[in-house]
Amino acid sequence: MDKYIAILINSYSGYFDYLKNEVLYWKWDNYFYGLIAISVTVWLLEILFPWRKNQAIFRKDFWLDLFYLFFNFFLLNLILLIALSNITEQFINDFLHFFGFELTSIQLLSISKLPQPISLLLFFVISDFIQWNVHRLLHTIPFLWKIHKTHHSVKEMGFAAHFRYNWMEPLVYKVLLYIPIILIGGINLQDVFIVHFISIAIGHLNHANIGWDYGIFKYIFNNPKMHIWHHSKKIPNKNGVNFGISLSIWDYLFKTNYIPSDGRDIELGFDDDDKFPEDFIKQELFPLQ
DSSP: OHHHHHHHHHHHHHHHHHHHHHHHOOOTTOHHHHHHHHHHHHHHHHHHSOSSTTSOTTOTTHHHHHHHHHIIIIIHIIIIIHHHHHHHHHHHHHHHHHTTOOGGGGOSOOGGGSOHHHHHHHHHHHHHHHHHHHHHHHHHSHHHHHHHHHHHTOSSOOGGGGGOOOTTHHHHHHHHHHHHHHHTOOOOHHHHHHHHHHHHHHHHHHHSSOOOOOGGGGGTBOOHHHHHHHTBSOOSSTTOSOOOSSBSHHHHHTTOOOOOSOOTTOOBSOTTGGGSOOSHHHHHHGGGO
C-alpha cells in the first residue's frame, strides 16, 4: 500500500512541475502552446471559411467549450488521470508478477522495434480503431451514454466542442485502451506526442464550422461534413452513426457511415436535451444523478 501512496504523491507533484514548466518554458513538444496553436489555427479557418455563415464567431457556449478544452486537457490530468494511469500501470505489473509474468512477456509484438514511420502509423491506426470501438460502447451502454451526453449537448459546432466531455469519459477510454496498447508493445513519448497532436488537429477540424470533406480522402479521414451527422438530433440508428475519431474508414468498413445530405443546418443534440444542465458543474455531475 505504501508503494501506491508514493506513486500517487509522486504523480501529483511530478505532473504539477511538468504543467508549470509547460506554461513557463517554450519547447517544440510543448503541449500547452501546441494546443493553443492548433486551436487558434482552426478557429481562424472557421472565421475565414465559415460553413454556417450566420453562426456567430463567438457561438453559443463558446466560452464554456473553451473552458472544457483547458480543463480536460490540463487540469483533469492534474486532478485525476495521471495518478490513476500510473497506479493502474503498477497494479497490472504487480498482478502479472504475482503469476510469474512480466509486462513484456504478454506483448504480441513490439511496434517500437519497427522503423519509426511504420511504428507511428501502426500505433495511430490501432489506437484509433480501439477508440472507435470504445466510442460505439459510449452510445450503446446506457450508463456510458449518460456520460457521453455531455459531448452531444453541443448545439452549435465549433473547434472547442471537441473537448466538451464529461470527466468520466477519458477514464473509460484509458481503461479500455490500456491493455490493447500493452499487447502491441511500448512506443516512446516523442512518438506519442506526434500522434496525439495529429489526432487533436483532426478532432478540432471535425467539430469546426468548416464545410470540408477532403474529397477522396473522406473515406479514410473523419471530416466536418461526416461528423456533423454524428451529432445530429435525428438519426436512423438509435445507437448512433459515424463513430470515427480520426479515421472514417472503420465506419465505411462496418457500415456505420451515414451522410444522407449536406448537414450544414441540421439540428444538433439528442432527445430531451432541453432538460440537460447548461453549466459546467451540473454537467460534470450529471452521470452520477
